[in-house]
Amino acid sequence: TEVALTELGKKTGAFEAVVSDDLANFEPDAIQQFDAICFLSTTQDVLSPHPEVLKKMSDEEKKAATERTARLRKSLMDFIESGKGFVGIHAATDTLYNMPEYGRMIGGYFNGHPWNAATEVQIDVEKGAEKHPLVVMFDGQSMNFKEEIYQHKDPYDSRKQQILLRLNVEKSAKVGGMKRTDGDYGVSWARNHGKGRVFYCSLGHNHEMYWNAKILSHFLAGIQWSIGDLQAKVEHQ
Numbered sequence: 001t002e003v004a005l006t007e008l009g010k011k012t013g014a015f016e017a018v019v020s021d022d023l024a025n026f027e028p029d030a031i032q033q034f035d036a037i038c039f040l041s042t043t044q045d046v047l048s049p050h051p052e053v054l055k056k057m058s059d060e061e062k063k064a065a066t067e068r069t070a071r072l073r074k075s076l077m078d079f080i081e082s083g084k085g086f087v088g089i090h091a092a093t094d095t096l097y098n099m100p101e102y103g104r105m106i107g108g109y110f111n112g113h114p115w116n117a118a119t120e121v122q123i124d125v126e127k128g129a130e131k132h133p134l135v136v137m138f139d140g141q142s143m144n145f146k147e148e149i150y151q152h153k154d155p156y157d158s159r160k161q162q163i164l165l166r167l168n169v170e171k172s173a174k175v176g177g178m179k180r181t182d183g184d185y186g187v188s189w190a191r192n193h194g195k196g197r198v199f200y201c202s203l204g205h206n207h208e209m210y211w212n213a214k215i216l217s218h219f220l221a222g223i224q225w226s227i228g229d230l231q232a233k234v235e236h237q
Helices: 002-012 050-055 059-081 102-104 207-211 213-226
Strands: 034-039 083-089 121-125 143-146 162-165 186-193 198-199
Touching: 002 034, 002 213, 034 059, 034 213, 050 143, 059 102, 059 198, 083 102, 102 198, 186 213, 198 213, 207 213
Parallel strands: 034 083, 083 198
Antiparallel strands: 121 143, 121 162, 162 186, 186 198
């Protein structure tokens, strides 16, 4: 997955990817070198030390770690709100549950995947959005493949983001565990947050997604929009 996105940038010349899990990149000064931050299948509290590491720290070290986490969280949100970009892929919504402002920014939190990696699903381009620059590569055509598809919980509200791709529940495999009563299963969306641009797509569990040309084109458009190189209007409350 990291290779796919790195090569996507190299082959197109659209961006240069810096692949790293070094939290020093989120420090207020360091983060300014980037045009956008991408959370690629992150999970849980990625801006804090692992709980097992935290347990072994002295009280003084714990205090310093807590202060650093607060600083990095603020740094990330300030970065986005100031006009930079954020890209979330797949498990990025399964991240930072203890940071409500992150949930509001990305547009929802993971609430299980009734459609697992071996499930046949149909993904539709959102009605009325067929010509939107972030989904124009699909020509309004639905896609059918096997993929793990997320359902989302609060603060998810499809009115608060421009939905781009959506799961077609009726034409996908019948599964149990669906928790939404409204049948609203957005798969990909874009939204403004402050002056920033946020693109999220829950596709990306199965490796085949990363050599599907149209999905890679979708990722590329989302990344280019997030960094400000592709003009596209997003509409939401």
